[in-house]
Amino acid sequence: MKTITIEGQIRTEFGKAATRQLRSEEKVPAVIYGGAQEVNFSAPAAAFKSVVYTPDFTVIDVQVGGKSHKCVLKDLQFDKVTDSLAHVDFLELVEDKKVVVTLPIKFVGTPAGVKAGGKLVTKIKSLKVKLYPKDLRENIEVDISALELNGNVRVEDVKAENVEIMNSPRIPIASVTLTRQLKQEEAAAPKAEAAKAPAAAAPAAKK
Incomplete structure (x- = not known):
């Protein structure tokens, strides 16, 4: 599991003036919930970049x-005017308390439908899950090797040990669709078969 360390300072002053002062120093206010007590702190804006601007799921060690x-x-x-990071909320991991997080989906295997000429279309890229901290992982693996043409993999098809998936079971995760070329080939097939068929014999002329 990837872990990122952020070193911060306890906040002792609050309010708009204190917040403006922090931002003038290029620092971002933050808070940690969920533990024995709430922790308010600040850290340099640069320290949050590897947490904010990444598609990966990470555990953060706030010191x-x-x-x-x-x-x-x-x-x-984010600030509505400058779009700069304005505040960050963290949830502290407690060993015997389940946590709700969003984990990226990692597709495994090449779909049978893609091998047959189809195109893989991903519908969603992550899943909302509930689990204990010890069961946290970087992603949820979804095997799509058996996915056929015009087939779907849905949330209910995902198997992940010690993980409660909170998305609606019937939501499609990925599908394999016909490519334009494959559609054209399928459309042309009946015409080609008809052209190969022998012409019907002409009726005999009446005497």
């Missing part, structure tokens, strides 16, 4: 006030 907090990203807020 603040002489303590280490294992967390996951919960929420992000």
Whole structure:
């Protein structure tokens, strides 16, 4: 599991003036929920880049006030005018408490339908799951090797040990569709067969 470390400082002042001061120093206010107590801190904006601007799921080790907090990203807020990062919420991982996170989907295998000339279309790229911290992983693997032409893999088809998937079971995750070339070939096939068929014998002329 990929872990990113962020070193911060405990916040002792709050309000708009204190927040403006932090931003003038290129720092971002943040909070950690879910543990024994709420922790308010700030850290340089650059420290959050590897957490915010990545498609990967990561565990964040927030080191603040002489303590280490294992967390996951919960929420992000951006400035409406400048689009810069304005606030970050983390959820602290507690060993015996389940956590809800969003994990990327990793497709495994080449679909049978793609080998037959079809095109793989992905519908969603991640799943919302509930699990204990010890069961956290970088992604959820979905085997699509048996996916046929015009077939679908749905949420209900995903098997992941010790993971409760919270998305609706019938939502499609991926499908294999006909390519334009394959459609043209299928459309041309009946015409080609008809052309090969022997012409019907002409009726005998009446005497």
